[in-house]
Amino acid sequence: MKxxxxxxxxxxxxxxxLRFLNELAFADIQxxxxxxxxxxxxxxxxxxxxxxxxxxxxxxxxxxYDVGYLIEQIRHILKLDTPINVALIGAGNLGHALSNxxxxxxxxxxxxxxxxxxxxxxxxxxxxxxxxxxxxxxxxVRELKIRVGIITVPAIEAQNVANQLVEAGIEAILNFAxxxxxxxxxxxxxxxxxxxxxxxxxxxxx
Amino acid sequence: MKxxxxxxxxxxxxxxxLRFLNELAFADIQxxxxxxxxxxxxxxxxxxxxxxxxxxxxxxxxxxYDVGYLIEQIRHILKLDTPINVALIGAGNLGHALSNxxxxxxxxxxxxxxxxxxxxxxxxxxxxxxxxxxxxxxxxVRELKIRVGIITVPAIEAQNVANQLVEAGIEAILNFAxxxxxxxxxxxxxxxxxxxxxxxxxxxxx
DNA sequence: AGGCTTTTGTGTTTTCTTTCACATGAGATT
DNA sequence: AATCTCATGTGAAAGAAAACACAAAAGCCT
Numbered sequence: 001m002k003x004x005x006x007x008x009x010x011x012x013x014x015x016x017x018l019r020f021l022n023e024l025a026f027a028d029i030q031x032x033x034x035x036x037x038x039x040x041x042x043x044x045x046x047x048x049x050x051x052x053x054x055x056x057x058x059x060x061x062x063x064x065y066d067v068g069y070l071i072e073q074i075r076h077i078l079k080l081d082t083p084i085n086v087a088l089i090g091a092g093n094l095g096h097a098l099s100n101x102x103x104x105x106x107x108x109x110x111x112x113x114x115x116x117x118x119x120x121x122x123x124x125x126x127x128x129x130x131x132x133x134x135x136x137x138x139x140x141v142r143e144l145k146i147r148v149g150i151i152t153v154p155a156i157e158a159q160n161v162a163n164q165l166v167e168a169g170i171e172a173i174l175n176f177a178x179x180x181x182x183x184x185x186x187x188x189x190x191x192x193x194x195x196x197x198x199x200x201x202x203x204x205x206x
Numbered sequence: 207m208k209x210x211x212x213x214x215x216x217x218x219x220x221x222x223x224l225r226f227l228n229e230l231a232f233a234d235i236q237x238x239x240x241x242x243x244x245x246x247x248x249x250x251x252x253x254x255x256x257x258x259x260x261x262x263x264x265x266x267x268x269x270x271y272d273v274g275y276l277i278e279q280i281r282h283i284l285k286l287d288t289p290i291n292v293a294l295i296g297a298g299n300l301g302h303a304l305s306n307x308x309x310x311x312x313x314x315x316x317x318x319x320x321x322x323x324x325x326x327x328x329x330x331x332x333x334x335x336x337x338x339x340x341x342x343x344x345x346x347v348r349e350l351k352i353r354v355g356i357i358t359v360p361a362i363e364a365q366n367v368a369n370q371l372v373e374a375g376i377e378a379i380l381n382f383a384x385x386x387x388x389x390x391x392x393x394x395x396x397x398x399x400x401x402x403x404x405x406x407x408x409x410x411x412x
Numbered sequence: 413a414g415g416c417t418t419t420t421g422t423g424t425t426t427t428c429t430t431t432c433a434c435a436t437g438a439g440a441t442t
Numbered sequence: 443a444a445t446c447t448c449a450t451g452t453g454a455a456a457g458a459a460a461a462c463a464c465a466a467a468a469g470c471c472t
Contacts, residue, residue: 009459015405019384033419041386045419046461053421061420062468079408086404093306097299098400109404147411150404172407174400178225180247188410190403194304194380197398198292198315198356199221201378202285204394205353215429239449251449252431259451267450268438416471425462432455441446 010051011078016041017048018074024067033064075107084109085144087170089161090152091116091124091131094176098150099127109148113140117157134161141168148172155179162189216257217284222247223254224280230273239270281313290315291350293376295367296358297322297330297337300382304356305333315354319346323363340367347374354378361385368395 020040024032034045041048052058052065055077059065075081088095088111099111114126117134124131132140140146149165151158151173158177165173165187172188175181178195226246230238240251247254258264258271261283265271281287294301294317305317320332323340330337338346346352355371357364357379364383371379371393378394381387384401 007458011409012402012406014409015402016386018405019402020386035419042388044461046422046463047459049419049421050460057421059420060468061466062418062470064419077409078405079411080405084408084411093299093303097303100299101401101404107405109408148404148407171411174404174407176400180222180226182248188407190407192398192400192403194382194398195307196218196221196225197396198307198354198380199224199284199286199313200218201354201380201394201396202290202315203217203220203283205285205290205377213428241449250431252433252452253429255449255451256430263451265450266438267436268440268448270449414472416469418468418470420465420467422464422466423462424464425460427458427460429458430456432453434452434454435450436452437450438448439446440448442444 006054010054013043013048013051014074014078017051018071018078018080021067021071021074025071029067031064032067032070034059036064080108082108084148085112085146086110086148086150087113087115087137087141087144087146087165088150088152089115089134089137089165090154090157090176091118091121091126092152095152096126098152099129111150112144113146115140117153134164137161137164138168141165141170146170148174151175151177151181153177212260216260219249219254219257220280220284223257224277224284224286227273227277227280231277235273237270238273238276240265242270286314288314290354291318291352292316292354292356293319293321293343293347293350293352293371294356294358295321295340295343295371296360296382297324297327297332298358301358302332304358305335317356318350319352321346323359340370343367343370344374347371347376352376354380357381357383357387359383 034048037048038045058070058073086109088099091114114129114131115134115137116131121131122133149170151161153161155177158179159181162181162183166183174190174192176192178193183189240254243254244251264276264279292315294305297320320335320337321340321343322337327337328339355376357367359367361383364385365387368379368387368389372389380396380398382398384399389395
């Protein structure tokens, strides 16, 4: 187990390993090698071994990795073995799509509150959660000890929502709005903007 | 103008520049420097200059970049100055969210066909497009000269859909399903999976 | 029991990406 | 016209990430 800083690239791959390992576990496969992982995930086996070796010696020479054990370890590394409350701000189609996430994945990150500014939406149910007015955002985030916010509001509102989340003491934000939001360095922001993904795809057309 | 291979990292930033430049143009701002861009987009100014310099000398010393001209150039680099037909496969909440994209952005990538496997959904309208049965996928992709596919079906169906897209002669795929899909090397695939984004965020919580 | 095969963990090398730092040129100012 | 200020484009340096290659260990086979 090393203590130096783990690179962002490594951290982004861990959930990909985890997802595939869960598939293997579901199929009752006990063991997997870095080569098999690499083949399935389009990654170099040495890279996978090095990624994992940052956190401990999880494998067995000549055998590979025990699927169940590795799942347990990665879940722990990613802090997915303790409950994390998540807020969703913006109950549009994208918000609805993300809220379904709760139903499919029994892992520890759970959307526990949904907010929207539009009065007509407030009070409606979305996956067993009542949509709350954004005015209650700060209060509820504190009350429910919400640590992560998912922003799915229009770009024009995104920075304002982010400011409120920060004020409420949020630790991390996943932003889907097509704008770079500014937050204090202590708050971690990931941008998930599909329009930029789509536009960069166009570059590779003949 | 250089002719060597442009790195993926550069291509991923171009749409981010473009988006912000469009904001500037909308606000009638004529000129922008790499420093201003860097401040707004959280990037190093030298990196922005180098990114752009790969494609030509777009700036003026002492002045910066002409916003309108730079928009034009980046749109051309990304091939966003010619129409590109896009298919959306999967008319769930996420599919609906992405289809709205057509309404907001008057750029050249347009969703021209939506497919779903579920019989109840077929025939319904989604943003002025009739949902077609997935059985018609290959035929319609060819007929409408669709070059890009967006996959928003469940993971279990994603590879099958990808295979059909490839068979129909698609050039690029944006995959939202939580699985790594396999396609021939000539087909470009970008994975846009929000669950892995969310899980990697958890790592950075205290 | 000894050799064979497999696959890990990692030191080393290579490749890729970012950042620095500065000469150059464009316009503004006096 | 000379000087000043600003911001580009880029060579060089630094830093980060990926890939190579191999010793070491674990189980299997004869």
